[in-house]
Amino acid sequence: MPTSPTPRKTVTLHDVAREAGVSLITASRALGNPALVSKATIERVQQAVAATGYIPNLLAGGLKSKRSLMVAALVPNISVAQFLPTVQALTDALEQAGYQLILGQTGYDRAREDTLLGTMLSRRPDALVMGGLVASQTSRERLRQAGIPVVETWDLTDHPVDMVVGFSHLKVGGAIAGYFLSKGWTRLGMATGDDQRAAVRREGFIATLGRDVPTAVVKAPSTLEAGRRALGELLAQDAGLRAVYCSSDQMAQGVLVEALARGLRVPQDLAVCGFGDADFAAHLEPALTTVRVDGAAIGLKAAELLLARCRGEAVPQRVVDLGFRIVERASTAAAAPAPG
């Protein structure tokens, strides 16, 4: 007869307590609040846990304590490479604090965002992170009612649902236009995704430039392939195109490849600027000029804010601008043509 018969029914804290010879609540405290329990008792409880193979039930714990130790994250689509470092940093930081992430994809669809938010909230997450801003008014209202910390990310607004960590896409667009202007380029084009944030960058670009430029809008996801097609479209609109801004590094890479295939030299014939500073951007040939946004930092900061609020601390700054930076590399290294 084996010494530790495999328990068939699920082991509860009750069993652990019995095994350790203490009361239920003492066992509970030994595991969840050891400061209140004597060392010897903790020891015995831990042994009992090992002996019984006890696994806590956070559903039960959460029901009573009103802390689920879960954070909901809604992103448009996980495959959008942009959000990946954010989600990863978030997952890591939260895990260290004992929280887990429940992931949902809104698919850029407002109705789905509403539905999904509902199911997420039914899990009683202690906090929620959005990739982007909350688009639907209904959802904004519901989130406020829910009374949990909410961090919107990858964007900026003066009126977040609760908190926001990101940067100004309008300024990004403006900065790129300014950079292009400073180079003396005038035959500009844009290859841009169809999402809201890309559209705002386009706005900023146009505003600073003072006029519109040939634009190829591609449906999500904005891939290398889309970039190749986009350059074709742009050249059809303006065969003398001199510089292109792309709303993602993936697309910029496509533009690079397509340019090469067409015998255009980058940057001598065509300058290319991307967005996001993906891991490969610095290592392309030519290396890609792009806009660096620290996605991991966004995730980390979001986690910090959420955790602080979950601990009951006040967060002084509800709008955090993490900024961006144009990283100049070889793909825009050409000097402007001599004037006159």
Added chain:
Amino acid sequence: MPTSPTPRKTVTLHDVAREAGVSLITASRALGNPALVSKATIERVQQAVAATGYIPNLLAGGLKSKRSLMVAALVPNISVAQFLPTVQALTDALEQAGYQLILGQTGYDRAREDTLLGTMLSRRPDALVMGGLVASQTSRERLRQAGIPVVETWDLTDHPVDMVVGFSHLKVGGAIAGYFLSKGWTRLGMATGDDQRAAVRREGFIATLGRDVPTAVVKAPSTLEAGRRALGELLAQDAGLRAVYCSSDQMAQGVLVEALARGLRVPQDLAVCGFGDADFAAHLEPALTTVRVDGAAIGLKAAELLLARCRGEAVPQRVVDLGFRIVERASTAAAAPAPG
């Protein structure tokens, strides 16, 4: 005085029932099992839900019903692009069935896998998906004890913890070596990641080839940059290198870029083969020969199996081989050198 005073305390099903003038359980059934309730009643309950702004509490529901409607997913790292389509397909399929995904990252660390599994199981997921095979023996044991459906993915084994959906990495390696041989190439090299699955592909390659080849092993993540460095290392080992197999398309892309930078023509001077058939592979210049693995299909199949088991159905086939396919493109289009 507003007609619908904002409820400050959280609304429970009790409130809904009162508002609808029915008993608690009837309200519960109207929402969760409408087949058992009259149409008129359902109607009234739904109105009450809307009026009160009720959001169900799945923690409570799960505690009682022993169905959390959550599925835990453990991946080595979300940023590993390979798993993305799988996670996405999984999330989608599960969401449609009313399940949500809790995501965890093991970081390729066995100890962390164990810890994480513990916290995951405390949430009482109805099922669990692993990216890869469960590495730790402790974890395998615990999963068996947990008694929930488990799907391991992206690999194959005769002894899954429960179910497995993937393909044989050994065969992949063998197939690529066979393909290279059929081209008549002999000066071969390999740029490979340091994870288990990549190592097995290498094994298969070597086995079929019958001898070892110059190899550059890069630490995860296997990026474009790593590919560039790897080609440098390989050329240092064999300046007359004729063909390279890379354990990811990202790395293969790096090899392409580095070859270009060194004035090597692909495929005339150097043939390149990747792995994964990433979205960009077909659109590189030259287009990348690679091994197609349908990551989304893996996620979908995993969801199917899990959901079937959650519905109590038996799953006849616990080992599902979704196979792979070498997709020949321009990067290996060169003919073998004439013999003699």
Added chain:
DNA sequence: CTGTTAGCGCATTCAG
């Protein structure tokens, strides 16, 4: 079709 009764497993009161 509807209602009553009895917990799910744990953590928060309160008392010692």
Added chain:
DNA sequence: CTGAATGCGCTAACAG
């Protein structure tokens, strides 16, 4: 430092 009672919000059983 430890314990006894109480109920978190909901649903599975049974009864009507």
